Amino acid sequence: MNISIYTLIYQLITFSANFIQQEQQFRQFIKVYNKNYTFNSSEYWHRFTIFQRSIEKIKNLNNQRKHPNSALFGLTPFTDLTLTEFKSKVIKTIGKRYKQRNDVTGSKRLLLSSSQYNGNNLTNQDDGDLSMDKIIKTLPPQVDWRSKGIIGNVIAQGKCGSCWAHTVTETISSMVALETNKFTRLSAQQLLDCSDNNYGCNGGDLCEALNWIVKNNVTLLKETDYPLRLDSGQCRQPNITNGVQIESNFTCHRQTGHEENMLQLIANHGPLMAAADASIWQHYVNGTIHENCGQDANHAVQIVGYNLQDDIPYYIARNTWGTNWGMDGYLQIAIGNNTCDITAEVSAVWIKSID
Structure with missing residues (x-):
């Protein structure tokens, strides 16, 4: 029982850390690409959710690279779009x-x-x-x-x-x-x-x-x-x-x-x-x-x-x-x-x- 509680606590801490890191990334993204999203607005969180999904897609694409010269994927002006x-x-x-x-x-x-x-x-x-x-x-x-x-x-x-x-x-x-x-x-x-x-x-x-x-x-x-x-x-x-x-x-x-x-x-x-x-x-x-x-x-x-x-x-x-x-x-x-x-x-x- 104690193991499962510790595991849950660890997962929550990890999730929180990832969330904070991604939101910091998103704020930097907004600044770099001059996006007009008001903090804590519905549009802000909607675009942040899409941004998170894009980050996962980028990771998956980069994990499939077969050569050092293969295409590298990352943040672009379009990372906040589906x-x-x-x-x-x-x-x-x-x-x-x-x-x-x-x-x-x-x-x-x-x-x-x-x-x-x-x-x-x-x-x-x-x-x-x-x-x-x-x-x-x-x-x-x-x-x-x-x-x-x-x-x-x-x-x-x-x-x-x-x-x-x-x-x-x-x-x-x-x-x-x-x-x-x-x-x-x-x-x-x-x-x-x-x-x-x-x-x-x-x-x-x-x-x-x-x-x-x-x-x-x-x-x-x-x-x-x-x-x-x-x-x-x-x-x-x-x-x-x-x-x-x-x-x-x-x-x-x-x-x-x-x-x-x-x-x-x-x-x-x-x-x-x-x-x-x-x-x-x-x-x-x-x-x-x-x-x-x-x-x-x-x-x-x-x-x-x-x-x-x-x-x-x-x-x-x-x-x-x-x-x-x-x-x-x-x-x-x-x-x-x-x-x-x-x-x-x-x-x-x-x-x-x-x-």
Whole structure:
């Protein structure tokens, strides 16, 4: 009888200590991420309960790490959200639309002509017999377009589900910078307001955005000429003719089973835009995600490089959740196994004109 009483007392003391520690963590979390929760309010305790559950999920994810370079999970700006809230408030992108892309696995389509690479050796899919390992041997072991000064600062999309618009305009901006040696940010707000085959701040689709640009012969304006508001509004037509147009032969395909195409494009062409399943990214801090990631693309990122020399080879992805998330706004996604459905919809663009 005495043993059970002592055990009960020990459990109560342990529970109290854990509760106090977690609440202290929560208060620090509120301060760091500037959350507006009044102490002892119903909202405060509601969010604290979600925070506690998130802590347990983070522990479970970290306990499953199989390598020192595996993704590490921890506190992020989204630790006080349920997964349902995270998907509806942060991701927002209408992911089901990505599933409508034709799967080009095994197709004989030539993605890009070798002439577009100024003599670089791009593998023709018609050759078909080259394995990913053989192709990788022809590529630079590491590529990081950030080092070339053609990647813009990380954007914080806030409550606007604008990842698709930012990913499109940032990638086009990067391709312009590759030609001009100067990065100038193009207007994501123009797409949010004017791309009528998407849903503004409620989400969108990379291919649909590119189709809209090409079919309507759209000139993309500089952000200074069409400023970012991070909401969806009426399409404006500034009296400005200077801007950028893209070629109609952009690529936008599912690359499942053909990640060598993605690597070749990154190495020999430039940054890509890609859809991905970001559900597990809620608690991501650093390292390479290579497991426990979903297969239902619901977000969009810019792929700015890769590293084939790491123990876990990875893509370098630029996100749109600000620099206080992930690795200063970036994350690493494992290469070769369609991790996070990263091959669901992959796009590359070419510049037609710059005025």
